[in-house]
Amino acid sequence: MLKPKKKKEKRIKLSKESIQKAKRIFTYMRPYRGIFAIGWVFLVLSSLIGLLFPLLLGQLLGGDSGGESSMSGLFEKMNINNVNKFALALFIIFALQSVFSFFRVVLFTNVTENTLRDIRKDAFSRLIYMPMDFFNQNKVGELTSRIASDITQIQSTLQTTIAEFFRQFVIIIGGVAFLAFISFKLAMIMLATLPVIIVIAIVFGKFIKKLSKNAQDEAAKSNVVIEESLMGISNVKSFTNEQFMLSKYKKIVQSIRNLQVKSGLWRGVFISFVIFTMFSAIVFIIWQGLLMTQGPNPELARGDFFSFVMFTVMMGASFGSLPDMYANIQKAIGATENLMNIIETDSEKETHTGTKKPTITGKVAFSSVSFSYPQREDVPVLKNIQFDVEENQTIALVGSSGAGKSTIASLLLNYYPITDGEILFNGENVKNIDTNHLRSHIAIVPQEVILFAGTIKENILFGNTDASNEEVQTAAEKANALEFINSFPDGMETEVGDRGIQLSGGQKQRVAIARAILKDPKILILDEATSALDSESERLVQEALNTLMQGRTSFVIAHRLSTIKNADRIFVLEKGEIIETGKHDELIAKKGVYSNLVSLQGVEA
Ligand SMILES: Nc1ncnc2c1ncn2[C@@H]1O[C@H](COP(=O)(O)OP(=O)(O)OP(=O)(O)O)[C@@H](O)[C@H]1O
Ligand SMILES: [Mg+2]
Numbered sequence: 001m002l003k004p005k006k007k008k009e010k011r012i013k014l015s016k017e018s019i020q021k022a023k024r025i026f027t028y029m030r031p032y033r034g035i036f037a038i039g040w041v042f043l044v045l046s047s048l049i050g051l052l053f054p055l056l057l058g059q060l061l062g063g064d065s066g067g068e069s070s071m072s073g074l075f076e077k078m079n080i081n082n083v084n085k086f087a088l089a090l091f092i093i094f095a096l097q098s099v100f101s102f103f104r105v106v107l108f109t110n111v112t113e114n115t116l117r118d119i120r121k122d123a124f125s126r127l128i129y130m131p132m133d134f135f136n137q138n139k140v141g142e143l144t145s146r147i148a149s150d151i152t153q154i155q156s157t158l159q160t161t162i163a164e165f166f167r168q169f170v171i172i173i174g175g176v177a178f179l180a181f182i183s184f185k186l187a188m189i190m191l192a193t194l195p196v197i198i199v200i201a202i203v204f205g206k207f208i209k210k211l212s213k214n215a216q217d218e219a220a221k222s223n224v225v226i227e228e229s230l231m232g233i234s235n236v237k238s239f240t241n242e243q244f245m246l247s248k249y250k251k252i253v254q255s256i257r258n259l260q261v262k263s264g265l266w267r268g269v270f271i272s273f274v275i276f277t278m279f280s281a282i283v284f285i286i287w288q289g290l291l292m293t294q295g296p297n298p299e300l301a302r303g304d305f306f307s308f309v310m311f312t313v314m315m316g317a318s319f320g321s322l323p324d325m326y327a328n329i330q331k332a333i334g335a336t337e338n339l340m341n342i343i344e345t346d347s348e349k350e351t352h353t354g355t356k357k358p359t360i361t362g363k364v365a366f367s368s369v370s371f372s373y374p375q376r377e378d379v380p381v382l383k384n385i386q387f388d389v390e391e392n393q394t395i396a397l398v399g400s401s402g403a404g405k406s407t408i409a410s411l412l413l414n415y416y417p418i419t420d421g422e423i424l425f426n427g428e429n430v431k432n433i434d435t436n437h438l439r440s441h442i443a444i445v446p447q448e449v450i451l452f453a454g455t456i457k458e459n460i461l462f463g464n465t466d467a468s469n470e471e472v473q474t475a476a477e478k479a480n481a482l483e484f485i486n487s488f489p490d491g492m493e494t495e496v497g498d499r500g501i502q503l504s505g506g507q508k509q510r511v512a513i514a515r516a517i518l519k520d521p522k523i524l525i526l527d528e529a530t531s532a533l534d535s536e537s538e539r540l541v542q543e544a545l546n547t548l549m550q551g552r553t554s555f556v557i558a559h560r561l562s563t564i565k566n567a568d569r570i571f572v573l574e575k576g577e578i579i580e581t582g583k584h585d586e587l588i589a590k591k592g593v594y595s596n597l598v599s600l601q602g603v604e605a
Pocket of ligand 2: 405406407
């Protein structure tokens with residue numbers, strides 16, 4: 001799921017590697033191994049006690065009649081020798097059983113939830129530190145849906161399936177031992193049916209697992225459609241593409257249904273086959289057993305025979321439930337593998353190993369920088385970019401769409417490793433600089449401002465979470481945002497985003513500017529919105545930007561001449577190369593690409 005190309009190969013060569021990965025879940029359980037161990041004690045106790053049930057019930061039903069029970073010696077020692085006492089013993093067994101089960105459930109839940117909490121925390125802290133490239137390659141909707149379903153799968157397996165699996169296992173082993181004790185011949189007959197069922201379970205299990213994994217993939221895709229539609233709901237509506245998205249969704253949902261029905265069909269075949277084989281075996285064994293109780297001198301006592309029947313039926317039920325549990329455990333292994341793949345993908349903590357913390361003053365140099373995006377390595381996006389920027393300069397980046405302007409901004413933030421050349425901050429190669437340190441000195445006001453759900457104040461505080469109320473207030477004022485903020489009844493405490501008020505484009509930009517002011521960075525990147533604001537908002541935003549640009553190095557990806565004219569230098573980019581450099585007047589005089597661009601914009605100049 002991480003790298004589309006490798007996906008297919010991975011699915012084929014599963015088992016060993018995935019089990020290795022799944023084992024890492026034990027690393028997460030280790031801190032709780034004490035509780036887990038006690039839980040296991042209760043599980044073992046309740047499983048063993050479960051074995052006494054068919055034994056005693058058989059003897060109770062068999063009563064005193066029908067020959068000497070092979071168990072009679074044992075029961076006499078325990079002073080259980082009449083019907084009343086058998087009934088009482090059974091009663092005590094159930095009482096104990098319920099107490100043990102209580103502790104088992106409580107303790108297992110404890111371990112499971114602790115473990116899952118740690119995995120969740122780890123997965124998110126991994127995700128949030130993933131390099132940008134990861135997010136280019138993975139759809140957010142697919143990631144979130146996958147993680148949620150993986151966690152649920154692991155939860156049910158750790159909490160109940162493992163315990164159930166073990167209990168059935170004990171019943172089967174105990175049952176075989178008991179049968180062997182009563183009648184070696186019968187036990188052998190029973191064991192002979194085992195290999196057939198096991199082989200079938202493994203073959204079918206693999207096949208069904210593959211089907212259900214395909215269905216899961218489709219389910220994740222369907223979530224992507226929902227998420228993308230809802231996030232871009234105004235796009236969907238404005239283009240009246242509801243039907244289009246709906247039909248896209250219908251197609252996926254249909255394919256989920258088909259895959260599930262197909263897997264249901266095979267599960268049905270499997271289960272009916274198992275039922276038939278198993279009950280034939282049970283009938284055969286009971287019949288054989290019954291024959292042994294016949295005659296004046298029976299091989300088998302009545303009580304033993306009933307215990308024997310109870311055991312056989314219970315074991316049958318245990319066998320019947322094994323394939324489902326096995327499938328569940330397999331699913332959990334797959335789910336764990338998925339999660340571990342995420343947790344083990346190199347995050348920026350591993351890929352950005354620089355540790356130096358030079359003073360960042362806004363002096364930046366690109367030295368023969370070439371770059372292509374990791375997933376399209378053959379397409380050069382930046383070619384041999386060369387420039388030196390001094391402190392407090394304002395640099396305008398202009399050029400046609402796709403020229404590489406935003407890419408330069410991403411490289412300043414060290415989102416991607418460069419292919420060739422060096423990027424230097426105050427003479428230090430970006431590779432050697434601690435990424436957190438670097439980014440703490442850079443602020444970006446993006447083209448599309450995204451506000452988090454929360455109050456306006458919280459959104460401004462995002463620039464510096466330690467800032468005081470006064471600082472927030474001042475930042476908002478400098479950003480020309482205070483006036484509109486105060487016009488809301490709740491002021492700074494106004495909720496924005498999903499459940500609150502929606503801000504206009506210009507207002508959002510000013511919140512983002514306030515955020516950047518609060519951060520007080522040495523280097524500022526403005527990816528100017530191409531969308532035109534009305535002249536009043538434009539003036540307010542421009543004023544705020546001018547304030548913001550003072551006293552720091554600013555890279556302005558500019559579409560508006562007003563911003564460009566005042567720049568210390570303008571870089572004109574075309575197809576990843578800087579083709580002209582200079583001040584506005586110089587470039588106009590040159591009558592090159594820039595003057596062309598300007599005359600195209602004509603009106604604004
Ligand atoms: N995440 C990405 N993965 C792969 N290629 C990308 C990615 N982002 C941008 N590109 C490619 O890199 C080139 C430069 O893109 P960039 O976003 O830097 O252009 P830009 O100059 O900012 O354009 P605009 O003015 O339209 O914003 C484009 O050809 C684009 O297709
Ligand atoms: Mg851009």
